[in-house]
Amino acid sequence: MKCEQAQKLISDRLDGKLGWWGRKRLDRHLTACEVCRDYVLAQEIIQREALKTEEVDYPPEWWRQFEQALQEKLIQSAPDEEAISVLPADIKENKNNNKKGRSWTFRPHALQAASLLVVVAATLFLIIYIGRSKNEELPLPLILSYEDSYFNLSQLLAEDEEAASDLARSLEEAILQETIFFESEGEFLDIDYNYETENSSAQPEGLQVENINFEEGL
């Protein structure tokens, strides 16, 4: 028997857990090994002294702190992931948190609040994003030139005679309104030219919109 094995058996004997066969083997080793005999003596002294110690009634809080301190010691003593793997789950978590330099504790209320916050933020993001997307649905005129815009418009109007007529009319009205606006501001007085809406014969020919050749686009 090797000394290492013998020392384990010595420890078991001190705890009263060693069987008959183990005792026989240990005795045989001790008769031949002086080192292990000294080890037995030392262990017996320690056990004796330990049993002399009075029992102390610490409060539960103290034990929690003790347990935490113990866990931290274990974590610090575990040099790598392999060492962590043998630790209990809560200690492993603690170890990982310590790596980040923070100590996390599980708080259900905080978790609920955080979840709620995430949901609210996601909802707000979607609302803003969708709203913005809707606004961006009409980027075409912003990137197209006047002629490109006109071309697109003309292709649409070529398919819709009524819309073309309405658009022409609306443009005509806009021209009249803007001309009248400037006339009312006294900035159009020197022009001997009058846009009259009721008397079509007085309108310049350019503002008549009838008989548009839709086949040509506009």
Place this chain on the structure above:
Amino acid sequence: MRKSGLIYLVIILLLASFSEVYGQGHPARRGRNVRENMFVLRTLRMTQALDLTEAQTAAIFPELNRAEKEKAQLQADLAREIRELRQLINNEKVEDREFEDRVAKILDLREKIKRRESEFEKFLFTQLTSAQKARYIIFDIDFNRGMMERMGRARLAGKENK
């Protein structure tokens, strides 16, 4: 004569000359078309937006007039080509070469329109101050958007009436 009066007089004279130009491209119509009205409105608004001086007006409007005549003709040609292409697509007997020719024509017309527009804008920018150039950019975007919106309203009204 006040500044605005001169500007409007020039616009009206220009527009009077357009009747013949547009008439050539569209023999069937008597009045001006949407393009003309758009041009009138755009010219009016551009004059206001850029607050052009008399000297600027005198320099810009003739070129604006020429560019519009050319572009209107090119747009009419392009619309015709596209209309014919639509018809050709539905015809099974058309050869590839015919398609190639049509496509080449359309691309060429598009390019010409783009080039002419760009030429005018380059010229315009030589006549404008920095602030006016900035205003023109914004005006152009706003006007185009306004036209598309106006168009949307016209189509919507048409649908509702049906």
